[in-house]
Amino acid sequence: MKKLLLSMAAVFMAVAAFAQNEIYYSVSFPNAIHHEAEISLRIGNLPLSPLRVRMSRSSAGRYATHEFGKNVYNVHAVDGNGKALTVKQIEGDVWEISGHGDNVKVSYTLFANWTDGTYASIDPSHAHLNMPAAMMWAVGFDARPIHIQFDDFEKYGWQIATQLKQETQNSYFAPNLQYLMDSPTELSNYKENSWEVKNPDGKKLGLHVAIHSDDSQPVIDNFAKMVQKIVLEEQAVFGELPVYDFNNYTFLDDVYPTNSGDGMEHRNSTCIVHPADKIEGNESRLLGTYAHEYFHSWNVKRIRPKSLEPFNFEHANMSSELWFAEGFTQYYGELMLVRAGFVTPEQYTRTAAGLINSVLNTPAALKYTPAQMSRYSVFADAGVSIDPNNNTNIFTSYYFYGGATALALDLRLRSEFNLTLDDYMQAVWQNLGKVMKPYTIADLQTVLGKVTNPKFAADFFNRYINGIEKNNYEALLTKAGMVLRKAQPGKAWAGSFGGFQGRGRAGQARTANAATGIPIVNSTAQGSPIYKAGIDAGDILLKADGKELTDATTLQDILVAKKPGDKISISYKNRTGMHETELTLEENPALEVVTNEKAGKELTKDQAAFRSAWLSTKVK
Numbered sequence: 001m002k003k004l005l006l007s008m009a010a011v012f013m014a015v016a017a018f019a020q021n022e023i024y025y026s027v028s029f030p031n032a033i034h035h036e037a038e039i040s041l042r043i044g045n046l047p048l049s050p051l052r053v054r055m056s057r058s059s060a061g062r063y064a065t066h067e068f069g070k071n072v073y074n075v076h077a078v079d080g081n082g083k084a085l086t087v088k089q090i091e092g093d094v095w096e097i098s099g100h101g102d103n104v105k106v107s108y109t110l111f112a113n114w115t116d117g118t119y120a121s122i123d124p125s126h127a128h129l130n131m132p133a134a135m136m137w138a139v140g141f142d143a144r145p146i147h148i149q150f151d152d153f154e155k156y157g158w159q160i161a162t163q164l165k166q167e168t169q170n171s172y173f174a175p176n177l178q179y180l181m182d183s184p185t186e187l188s189n190y191k192e193n194s195w196e197v198k199n200p201d202g203k204k205l206g207l208h209v210a211i212h213s214d215d216s217q218p219v220i221d222n223f224a225k226m227v228q229k230i231v232l233e234e235q236a237v238f239g240e241l242p243v244y245d246f247n248n249y250t251f252l253d254d255v256y257p258t259n260s261g262d263g264m265e266h267r268n269s270t271c272i273v274h275p276a277d278k279i280e281g282n283e284s285r286l287l288g289t290y291a292h293e294y295f296h297s298w299n300v301k302r303i304r305p306k307s308l309e310p311f312n313f314e315h316a317n318m319s320s321e322l323w324f325a326e327g328f329t330q331y332y333g334e335l336m337l338v339r340a341g342f343v344t345p346e347q348y349t350r351t352a353a354g355l356i357n358s359v360l361n362t363p364a365a366l367k368y369t370p371a372q373m374s375r376y377s378v379f380a381d382a383g384v385s386i387d388p389n390n391n392t393n394i395f396t397s398y399y400f401y402g403g404a405t406a407l408a409l410d411l412r413l414r415s416e417f418n419l420t421l422d423d424y425m426q427a428v429w430q431n432l433g434k435v436m437k438p439y440t441i442a443d444l445q446t447v448l449g450k451v452t453n454p455k456f457a458a459d460f461f462n463r464y465i466n467g468i469e470k471n472n473y474e475a476l477l478t479k480a481g482m483v484l485r486k487a488q489p490g491k492a493w494a495g496s497f498g499g500f501q502g503r504g505r506a507g508q509a510r511t512a513n514a515a516t517g518i519p520i521v522n523s524t525a526q527g528s529p530i531y532k533a534g535i536d537a538g539d540i541l542l543k544a545d546g547k548e549l550t551d552a553t554t555l556q557d558i559l560v561a562k563k564p565g566d567k568i569s570i571s572y573k574n575r576t577g578m579h580e581t582e583l584t585l586e587e588n589p590a591l592e593v594v595t596n597e598k599a600g601k602e603l604t605k606d607q608a609a610f611r612s613a614w615l616s617t618k619v620k
Contacts, residue, residue, distance in 0.1 A: 020045040020102075023144050025135065027127075028151040035122045040107040043138050044080070050098040052139040053106050056132035056313040057093060059118045060182045061264040061300075064383030065316045066118060068133045069093025074109040075136075094139075110134055115254055117184075117264030117271045118382065124156055126188030126212055128254055130264070130271060131181045132313060142177040150187060158187040161210035163269035165246050179245075181313060184264070184271035186252045188212040193224035197231060199240045206248040207231060211279060213255035219280045226283060227251065229340040229619075230291045236618035237332065237422050238298055238429045244268045249297065251290060255279055263289040265296030284342055291340075292333030299332075299425070300325045303433030306440050316378045323370035323465070324444060327402010328425075331355070331410075334403075338615045345615050349482060349593040355407055356473050356484065358400035361589050363526040365396040370405060370465055371441060374398045388537065392523040405464055408471035412460075414614065415479050417452050422618070427451050441465060480614055481596040481607030486587070492562040493588035494555070495528030517542040517572070518549050533570060533583040543571035544583075559585070 024042040031038075041053070055069040069092050077085040080103030087106075088096045097104060112120035112127075112134065121128040149171045150160060162185035164172035174180035190212040196204045209224045235241050241249075250269040255276050264271045270293035276282045300308075307319035319325070334351045337343040343351075359365045364373065376395050379385070389395075410421035427447050432439045441461070449457035463469040474484040518541040524531040535541070541549050545558050545568040562568065564587040572579050596603040 021144055023138065023141065023146045025146065025148040026151060027129075027134075027148065029122060029127060029153060029156070032122050032124050032127070032156065035111055035113040037110045037112065037122055037127065037134070038107065039110055039134070039136070040105055041136060041138070042103070042105045043141065043144075044103040046100065046102055046104060050096050051100055051104055052090075052094060052096050053136050054091075054095070054139055054314075055093040055136055056181065058311070058313055058316045059130060059132040059264075060266060060311055061296075062118050063316055063319065063322065063377035063381040064379060066133075066382075066384065067092070068119075071111040071120075071133070072108050072136065073111070075106065076108070077104055077106045079103060079105075106136065108136060114260065115256070115258075116260035116273050117262035121254075126158065126186065126190075126254065127153070128212075128273075129185045129187070131183060131185070135180065137177055137181075137313075145176065146174040146180050148172050148174070148180070153187050156187075157189045159190060161186045161188075161190055161192070161208075161250060161252055163245070163248070163250055163266060177313075178311065179267070181311075182266045184252055184266060184269060186210060186212060186254065186271075188254075191215065191217050191220040193221050195224070195228060197228075197235065197241055199235075199243075201240075203243065204247075205241055205244055207251075208248065209251045209253065211251075211253040211255065213253070213278050215255075215279045219278075223279050223283055223286075226287060226340075226342070227290050229342075230287065230294060230336055232619045233336045233339045233617065234291070234295055234298075234332070236620075237295075237425055239426055242297055242302055242434075244297075251294075255286075263293040265293050265300055267297070267301045270294065270296070287342055288333060288337060291336040292329055295329045295332050295336070298429060298433055299329050302436060303428055304436065304438045306438035309438040318375055318378050320371040320374050321439070321441060321444075322374035322377050322398040323402030323405060324441075325402075326399050327370070327404075328406040328421075330399040330403035331406035331421075332425075335615070339617050341617065345611060346595055346598070348615065349595060352407060352477070352482070353484075353487075353591055353593040355400055355404040356593065357591055358396055359404040359470055360473070360591065362396045363393045364391075365401060365468070365470075367468065368394070368396070369468055370398060370401045373401050388521070388523075390523045393526045404473075405471075408464070408473065408476060409460065410614070411476040411479060412471070413452070414610065415476065416456075419451060420614075424448060424451050477593060479607065480611040481601075481603045482611075483594050483596060483599045483601065484591055485594070485599075487590040487592035488588040490563065491588050492559045492564055492566060492585040493529065494559060494583060494585060495525055495530035516540075516548070516550065518552055518555065529583050529586050533581045535570065535572060535581070535583075539572045539574045539579075541570060541572045544568055 026040050028038045055072055057065050075087050075095055077087050077097045079085055079101045085097050085100050090096050112122045115121035115128050118130055120130055120133040162183055164174055164183045167173050190210045192208060192210045194206060194208045196206055198204050209227055211220050245268050252269055253272040255274045255278060257275055257277055259273045259275045261275045262273045272289050274286050305319050305321040305325055308317050338348045373396050380395055413419040413421055431447050445457050445461040477484050520539045521537055524536050543549060544555050547558060549555055562585050564585055566585045567582050570581050570583050
């Protein structure tokens with residue numbers, strides 16, 4: 001009996017020690033009407049050295065730095081006996097606590113009033129929590145299990161939707177800090193629809209949509225059926241769904257006109273935010289975000305760039321692989337809408353044209369590789385700055401650059417190897433994603449070499465990923481019975497320019513104002529007529545062809561009567577005085593993609609079969 005008692009005592013001591021190594025959060029909303037939450041974290045089994053707690057400066061799925069610490073205040077700490085401890089703020093988002101003993105409880109107030117995929121938002125209708133924007137964390141204790149309890153939410157009529165594992169009615173579990181920060185949570189009176197999808201191995205996984213919007217349950221149920229089609233098409237690309245942690249995946253969607261539109265992927269969920277009145281009547285328009293973000297549950301969250309491992313919450317990770325992680329996802333997100341029947345092949349030609357123009361008609365794509373544009377994400381991905389930049393000339397979105405590259409590779413695999421990009425994505429999944437092996441660009445090339453041959457893979461990566469050459473989109477699209485052509489042949493073009501909106505120092509919209517004329521406040525594009533004429537940001541256009549300019553429309557009216565090669569005089573002013581210059585008009589370089597049928601050309605049987613194999617459903 002004594003041995004048994006000793007054994008039981010050892011078990012209880014082990015359990016107590018384990019519990020002390022866990023971290024406990026509590027979140028309450030006594031002042032939701034003014035966008036505040038009261039949050040505390042309790043941590044035990046501490047060493048004697050000072051404890052540092054901090055807010056994040058980056059967020060899972062975002063690649064630029066964000067200053068979440070600015071919305072945290074009233075930071076206090078007590079020891080295990082409730083004695084107040086001195087809290088010293090040593091950086092804008094870092095606090096240090098010394099003389100604390102074995103246990104510390106830190107409490108603070110969070111202000112949250114921005115509903116998107118990165119920040120947090122609290123009001124009586126909901127608490128929309130992206131965890132890096134909401135949760136302070138203890139430095140050096142990332143591996144500890146975490147429990148988070150939500151209090152007083154019932155008084156607002158809220159439910160809780162999250163990928164966190166539920167323990168009790170209002171308590172949830174995360175195995176570590178990385179998982180917590182990757183787990184957006186929506187507390188609101190949302191409406192839900194759930195279903196199961198079976199993998200080839202017979203395992204069933206739960207899928208859920210939880211939508212906070214002014215829609216009826218039948219609208220949500222019908223929309224969920226549309227989402228199901230997207231899920232099945234994407235399962236067909238990879239041959240299976242990922243095995244989600246806790247066997248569930250949740251689409252969190254917040255729909256309201258004043259929201260900031262966004263979508264943010266997470267390991268077992270996605271945080272989608274739509275600036276719309278409601279789902280009803282906007283279903284087709286809103287599905288694209290679902291298609292893109294769900295594809296990320298393979299590509300990014302499991303097919304994982306080595307440069308993002310581990311994700312650093314103290315500053316942004318820089319990645320050279322976002323042309324694949326985001327760009328290939330961009331391509332597939334749009335393609336899935338066609339395969340699922342929500343977009344016609346005719347409508348898809350506009351998407352293809354947008355991708356192609358991004359690589360053939362932007363200054364940056366002519367000078368920089370997809371890998372280089374990926375690295376610029378630390379500034380471009382919703383990065384916050386107040387000064388103007390030269391992105392017109394030095395940046396092409398890795399979403400579209402990568403999407404255009406995926407389009408070309410898909411058509412080339414179909415034309416040259418009787419393979420598809422789906423075959424490549426399945427190989428990447430099996431060799432890298434499913435086994436959770438973080439990849440480099442060289443790894444992606446190796447897999448393509450296995451699918452095709454090493455020579456083709458080396459040539460493709462050397463020319464189009466690590467180089468700036470461009471694929472022959474005109475020839476590739478011909479295979480599918482589509483025509484790449486000038487969108488405005490014979491039309492005069494002066495270049496793209498106009499008003500600018502950015503962020504002022506007080507967070508207000510910054511616009512250029514002038515009593516007369518057209519202010520140029522963005523950089524003009526290299527190679528465009530207006531750039532060649534020596535006009536750039538800071539100039540104000542006063543006259544064109546002898547006629548006064550009041551807005552961009554008046555200039556366009558002048559251009560309508562002109563043709564490429566014509567010269568027009570431009571009067572403008574800037575801080576150095578009044579100036580006159582001559583601008584030589586050119587043909588608009590913008591391209592469009594149209595089907596053979598629309599172009600008045602014959603669609604051959606081979607072209608029709610190629611197009612059908614590319615764009616038709618893959619769900620059996």
